[in-house]
Amino acid sequence: MEEFNGVRCRGDAVESFVTSLIVGAGASEESAAAVARALTDASMRAVDTHGVRLTPHYLRGLTAGRIKKTPTVQVERLSPSVVHVDADDGLGHLASYRGIEAGIAAARENGIAAVAIGRSTHHGATGCYTLTAARQGFAALGMTNADAIVAPHDGVKAFFGTNPISFAVPACGGQQPLLLDMATSSIPLNRVLLRRDTGTPLPPEVAIDGVGEMTTDPFAAAALVPLGGANYGYKGAGLAVMVDMLCSAFTGMVHGARLPSFAGDNVTWPARLGHFFVIFDTNAFQPQQAFANRVVEFLTDLRSQPARPGEKVMAPGDPEWAALAERTANGLPIDAATWGSLGEYAKTYGCAMPDVIATTTV
Amino acid sequence: MEEFNGVRCRGDAVESFVTSLIVGAGASEESAAAVARALTDASMRAVDTHGVRLTPHYLRGLTAGRIKKTPTVQVERLSPSVVHVDADDGLGHLASYRGIEAGIAAARENGIAAVAIGRSTHHGATGCYTLTAARQGFAALGMTNADAIVAPHDGVKAFFGTNPISFAVPACGGQQPLLLDMATSSIPLNRVLLRRDTGTPLPPEVAIDGVGEMTTDPFAAAALVPLGGANYGYKGAGLAVMVDMLCSAFTGMVHGARLPSFAGDNVTWPARLGHFFVIFDTNAFQPQQAFANRVVEFLTDLRSQPARPGEKVMAPGDPEWAALAERTANGLPIDAATWGSLGEYAKTYGCAMPDVIATTTV
Numbered sequence: 001m002e003e004f005n006g007v008r009c010r011g012d013a014v015e016s017f018v019t020s021l022i023v024g025a026g027a028s029e030e031s032a033a034a035v036a037r038a039l040t041d042a043s044m045r046a047v048d049t050h051g052v053r054l055t056p057h058y059l060r061g062l063t064a065g066r067i068k069k070t071p072t073v074q075v076e077r078l079s080p081s082v083v084h085v086d087a088d089d090g091l092g093h094l095a096s097y098r099g100i101e102a103g104i105a106a107a108r109e110n111g112i113a114a115v116a117i118g119r120s121t122h123h124g125a126t127g128c129y130t131l132t133a134a135r136q137g138f139a140a141l142g143m144t145n146a147d148a149i150v151a152p153h154d155g156v157k158a159f160f161g162t163n164p165i166s167f168a169v170p171a172c173g174g175q176q177p178l179l180l181d182m183a184t185s186s187i188p189l190n191r192v193l194l195r196r197d198t199g200t201p202l203p204p205e206v207a208i209d210g211v212g213e214m215t216t217d218p219f220a221a222a223a224l225v226p227l228g229g230a231n232y233g234y235k236g237a238g239l240a241v242m243v244d245m246l247c248s249a250f251t252g253m254v255h256g257a258r259l260p261s262f263a264g265d266n267v268t269w270p271a272r273l274g275h276f277f278v279i280f281d282t283n284a285f286q287p288q289q290a291f292a293n294r295v296v297e298f299l300t301d302l303r304s305q306p307a308r309p310g311e312k313v314m315a316p317g318d319p320e321w322a323a324l325a326e327r328t329a330n331g332l333p334i335d336a337a338t339w340g341s342l343g344e345y346a347k348t349y350g351c352a353m354p355d356v357i358a359t360t361t362v
Numbered sequence: 363m364e365e366f367n368g369v370r371c372r373g374d375a376v377e378s379f380v381t382s383l384i385v386g387a388g389a390s391e392e393s394a395a396a397v398a399r400a401l402t403d404a405s406m407r408a409v410d411t412h413g414v415r416l417t418p419h420y421l422r423g424l425t426a427g428r429i430k431k432t433p434t435v436q437v438e439r440l441s442p443s444v445v446h447v448d449a450d451d452g453l454g455h456l457a458s459y460r461g462i463e464a465g466i467a468a469a470r471e472n473g474i475a476a477v478a479i480g481r482s483t484h485h486g487a488t489g490c491y492t493l494t495a496a497r498q499g500f501a502a503l504g505m506t507n508a509d510a511i512v513a514p515h516d517g518v519k520a521f522f523g524t525n526p527i528s529f530a531v532p533a534c535g536g537q538q539p540l541l542l543d544m545a546t547s548s549i550p551l552n553r554v555l556l557r558r559d560t561g562t563p564l565p566p567e568v569a570i571d572g573v574g575e576m577t578t579d580p581f582a583a584a585a586l587v588p589l590g591g592a593n594y595g596y597k598g599a600g601l602a603v604m605v606d607m608l609c610s611a612f613t614g615m616v617h618g619a620r621l622p623s624f625a626g627d628n629v630t631w632p633a634r635l636g637h638f639f640v641i642f643d644t645n646a647f648q649p650q651q652a653f654a655n656r657v658v659e660f661l662t663d664l665r666s667q668p669a670r671p672g673e674k675v676m677a678p679g680d681p682e683w684a685a686l687a688e689r690t691a692n693g694l695p696i697d698a699a700t701w702g703s704l705g706e707y708a709k710t711y712g713c714a715m716p717d718v719i720a721t722t723t724v
Contacts, residue, residue, distance in 0.1 A: 082473030111444030294611035
């Protein structure tokens with residue numbers, strides 16, 4: 001989480017607003033609804049890097065031609081437990097939500113299902129989709145590849161995307177799901193850009209310079225380092241390999257290093273990303289109550305572990321559920337720069353801005 | 363890889379010898395063959411921590427009663443794509459190999475299959491089983507939980523096992539598979555024990571003392587730290603959570619922190635571990651040749667990446683394939699202490715030792 005100044009609006013008002021902007025750029029209603037749903041969901045859970053602030057990014061992609069405005073998403077069951085989704089170069093959010101629904105249907109029949117999504121574009125936070133499965137009582141594993149910004153272990157230039165892994169398991173009795181959503185690099189590229197803006201050094205062992213030496217200088221950083229740093233980065237790189245394989249060879253796409261860079265202003269060619277999900281019907285593995293008891297036992301035991309002074313042992317997702325409660329009560333914060341940019345787009349497309357219910361520092 | 367002095371024997375001779383020792387301890391032929399196969403496979407790939415040196419560990423478990431000598435392993439298809447294996451407290455190696463075969467059969471029919479193994483014991487290196495799937499042309503994801511030796515992020519005492527993740531993808535044209543097999547902690551417990559023996563400090567941010575502070579003193583180390591260390595250990599811990607969930611709630615077992623400690627001399631109660639595999643029939647996702655081309659493209663691109671001076675960018679498994687070639691040519695090295703211990707067991711059970719073809723320093 002980064003700190004920022006801005007405004008707060010009701011989450012549902014933001015979701016409607018983002019939908020209207022995306023439709024304003026010419027996208028189909030279903031495309032717009034999917035991206036607005038994912039961005040609002042991420043922002044409400046304080047995953048601001050993948051939240052509403054990405055709206056202008058998608059608007060640019062739609063108008064420049066990288067993202068198809070009215071894609072024909074094709075969902076095909078290739079075998080009883082394998083779903084392929086052709087995203088038709090449309091917004092990755094639509095293809096991913098469709099894939100999750102088809103994966104749930106296949107998992108309900110067979111116990112487990114894979115969803116391989118090809119010809120897609122950036123889909124925001126992968127956790128939006130595993131969470132959608134968990135909200136329906138299904139566990140899910142999710143991944144996406146991306147263009148190269150993370151170096152291999154002992155390498156000197158970028159080869160992997162940040163290649164996130166997400167995993168969600170439904171809890172019971174009204175408890176929020178267990179939700180992991182992590183890049184396989186230590187930090188995201190946005191952290192480097194932010195540190196350039198603020199002129200502060202990077203943490204150690206998260207980035208290398210142009211000759212492969214670790215650097216804490218955000219201006220010298222030429223590539224990110226896989227999770228594990230100088231000594232154990234081969235593990236983060238190994239996970240990045242797994243994500244890249246499942247999202248390319250299994251989806252029919254090329255691997256991350258062969259994708260064109262998403263940086264820069266040229267957003268005219270399609271991204272051709274792959275996403276990969278595995279959906280688990282937990283009832284196919286263990287009796288419903290026994291499974292629920294195990295999950296609750298685990299979460300209870302983990303959260304009650306003794307912690308370092310001033311800290312608290314948390315389960316994956318716990319910080320997000322705290323943020324969700326706070327933002328549901330007080331509104332979804334939007335940083336000032338994003339708010340300004342969205343205001344410009346609102347003028348262009350003739351969309352009404354959502355009501356501001358507070359100014360805020362997050 | 364650790365350095366050691368010892369002897370070298372032919373791999374197949376070692377496998378026969380280990381089989382005879384395990385049978386000598388009263389285990390069934392199929393149990394003995396499975397453990398010998400896994401330990402020899404790991405040793406030949408230089409995964410010595412999980413290789414032949416573990417033989418005495420299993421012999422003790424068999425004679426003390428923790429491991430059932432003649433288990434009735436039950437393999438059940440719970441739904442079209444879900445296999446449950448009840449290991450009946452026998453050697454985890456037997457249950458895991460059986461699970462992989464059943465998982466391959468289910469994946470062949472449905473494209474993907476899950477294998478949840480319960481009531482099991484330590485199964486050696488998880489990579490032995492994903493590799494077995496890859497040798498038959500199937501991709502595989504594998505995990506196992508274990509008793510608590512890794513602290514949660516910001517915690518002060520052990521809660522997770524080293525909870526490894528393995529992933530294998532078959533290559534083509536006679537190339538070795540892509541094979542990842544990594545603990546979700548930075549180092550294994552064995553590294554701490556070794557550093558106590560040698561009196562050398564630990565690397566930074568891999569272990570905590572009894573109050574949760576990072577320590578490099580191997581004698582002060584009370585628990586291991588998840589991959590990612592002080593700043594990013596929540597990611598390694600998140601992966602450990604995923605492994606623990608899939609190996610407990612999905613298999614019917616309790617999570618790692620509720621397992622009795624495997625350390626110490628009391629090996630009379632069953633371990634009750636869980637293992638979890640996902641098997642992928644790659645032909646169900648993409649045409650065979652297209653898939654093979656993607657894998658080769660990826661491996662070729664990755665291995666040709668520019669590296670830091672004196673280093674080489676490698677794919678997961680590459681160091682193991684180099685070791686396999688060397689050990690196939692020169693014999694499987696067994697450290698002197700293990701060799702001595704195996705000699706004692708050979709006398710006890712009346713087993714012939716394998717021929718020594720060289721003395722060695724690895």
